[in-house]
Amino acid sequence: MMKRVLIGLGIFIAACSPDEVVVVDGDLTNIPYQPVDYVIPQPAGFPSMAQPSDNIATEAGVELGHFLFFDPILSRDSTQSCSSCHLPELGFTDGKKVSTGITGAQGFRSSMSLVNIGYVNSGLFWDGRSPHLEAQAFLPIEDPTEMDNTWAAVEESLRNHPTYPEMFRKAFGINDKSEITSDLATKALAQYERSLVSANSKYDEVLASGDFGVFSDEELDGYFMFFDIEGSGLPDAQCFHCHSGAYMSVNDFFNNGLEALGDLTNVTDIGLGDVTGVFTDRGKFRATTLRNIELTGPYMHDGRIETLEEVVDFYNDSIHPALNLDVNLFEGVDLNASQRASLVAFMKTLTDTSYLANPHFLSPFN
Numbered sequence: 001m002m003k004r005v006l007i008g009l010g011i012f013i014a015a016c017s018p019d020e021v022v023v024v025d026g027d028l029t030n031i032p033y034q035p036v037d038y039v040i041p042q043p044a045g046f047p048s049m050a051q052p053s054d055n056i057a058t059e060a061g062v063e064l065g066h067f068l069f070f071d072p073i074l075s076r077d078s079t080q081s082c083s084s085c086h087l088p089e090l091g092f093t094d095g096k097k098v099s100t101g102i103t104g105a106q107g108f109r110s111s112m113s114l115v116n117i118g119y120v121n122s123g124l125f126w127d128g129r130s131p132h133l134e135a136q137a138f139l140p141i142e143d144p145t146e147m148d149n150t151w152a153a154v155e156e157s158l159r160n161h162p163t164y165p166e167m168f169r170k171a172f173g174i175n176d177k178s179e180i181t182s183d184l185a186t187k188a189l190a191q192y193e194r195s196l197v198s199a200n201s202k203y204d205e206v207l208a209s210g211d212f213g214v215f216s217d218e219e220l221d222g223y224f225m226f227f228d229i230e231g232s233g234l235p236d237a238q239c240f241h242c243h244s245g246a247y248m249s250v251n252d253f254f255n256n257g258l259e260a261l262g263d264l265t266n267v268t269d270i271g272l273g274d275v276t277g278v279f280t281d282r283g284k285f286r287a288t289t290l291r292n293i294e295l296t297g298p299y300m301h302d303g304r305i306e307t308l309e310e311v312v313d314f315y316n317d318s319i320h321p322a323l324n325l326d327v328n329l330f331e332g333v334d335l336n337a338s339q340r341a342s343l344v345a346f347m348k349t350l351t352d353t354s355y356l357a358n359p360h361f362l363s364p365f366n
């Protein structure tokens with residue numbers, strides 16, 4: 001049976017058993033429930049953002065999710081919030097090779113950007129193991145290398161909180177604070193995450209105006225190579241096969257040759273293969289969006305590469321063969337030093353820090 005706790009105000013309670021207390025003042029029905037749809041922006045050329053029919057974003061739901069995302073109350077010792085590993089100023093990553101949880105335990109993967117996260121439609125995480133944001137948000141709370149809490153404890157602290165019961169009422173129309181559940185908390189988090197849309201980079205300026213003069217010469221050279229534009233006189237860098245469209249990701253999984261995986265029998269981080277059970281998926285990871293890539297290093301699923309210059313050096317010199325190495329990387333990439341610098345310059349045109357001026361992307365507690 002669910003353990004309920006009182007909020008302290010007035011009216012009294014009957015104890016059924018020593019550790020079980022029944023709420024009599026959790027009634028929220030005097031607070032109006034008037035949901036208003038939240039309009040999620042849809043930048044041109046992005047994949048369409050699907051919202052689950054049972055969790056369409058509302059103003060109050062997004063606001064609740066905003067608070068939950070930045071609230072350390074979700075972690076066992078109240079020291080870590082989602083935003084501890086997803087910092088707005090770092091494109092919602094943490095700047096670390098791999099993340100560290102409240103106990104100091106390290107995970108084995110690198111944090112991922114959440115700007116435009118609602119457009120990932122091929123499975124979340126580097127290996128695609130989580131089908132949607134509602135399901136994903138269940139996991140960090142109880143992960144021993146992350147927030148190391150239990151959902152039962154989180155539900156209890158939210159029910160006993162001075163302001164969350166009212167916010168849950170406004171977001172989901174619950175009648176009593178005892179109806180605050182992990183299910184609703186994750187729905188609110190997912191709504192907030194879907195609202196994190198921003199596409200105001202230099203590259204967007206070019207896409208919107210069609211004016212390539214916005215780019216410097218170096219950036220334009222990088223653009224030509226990134227997209228293998230014919231007739232530019234520059235070598236093909238092959239990048240666009242996996243990182244393309246306005247969203248800068250094809251939302252699919254590949255082996256991009258980080259390691260010599262040979263016949264795939266000996267793979268340390270199995271990635272997608274662990275999720276699908278398909279042998280030739282071993283060592284494949286999602287080709288993430290390159291939007292804001294300047295802000296989200298270190299790079300790759302395990303943060304093995306420090307800088308963008310080194311990422312380009314890797315594609316240029318160090319692609320490793322494997323049974324399932326993507327065919328677009330068979331021939332390798334062959335750029336000289338100034339061409340490699342141009343490719344980096346182009347990637348930096350994908351930086352969009354405009355959202356940092358918008359309180360919606362920052363902690364609501366400040």
Ligand code: HEC
Pocket residue numbers: 069074080081082083084085086098099100101102107109110111112113114117120123124125126127133136137140141145146147189193
């Ligand atoms: C201790 C650091 C840490 C905390 C705390 C944390 N995350 Fe993460 N997050 C990560 C790491 C690391 C990954 C990548 C893990 C993987 O691929 O296995 C990730 C991945 C994600 C993804 C998938 C992104 C993508 O592109 O597929 C989402 C969404 C996400 N986190 C949301 C959240 C939310 C919501 C919370 C709070 C409830 C949270 N995270 C708390 C470290 C953290």
Ligand code: HEC
Pocket residue numbers: 126237238239240241242243253254255256258284285286287288290293296298299300301302308311312315326327328329333343
């Ligand atoms: C065959 C598909 C493919 C091609 C072609 C490709 N990439 Fe990638 N890229 C990936 C995959 C898959 C990952 C994630 C790999 C991992 O972490 O194991 C990735 C990761 C990256 C990352 C790090 C992303 C992050 O969030 O840490 C950068 C930067 C990057 N690629 C840039 C490039 C550039 C520049 C090119 C062209 C020179 C290129 N890619 C070509 C598939 C590809």
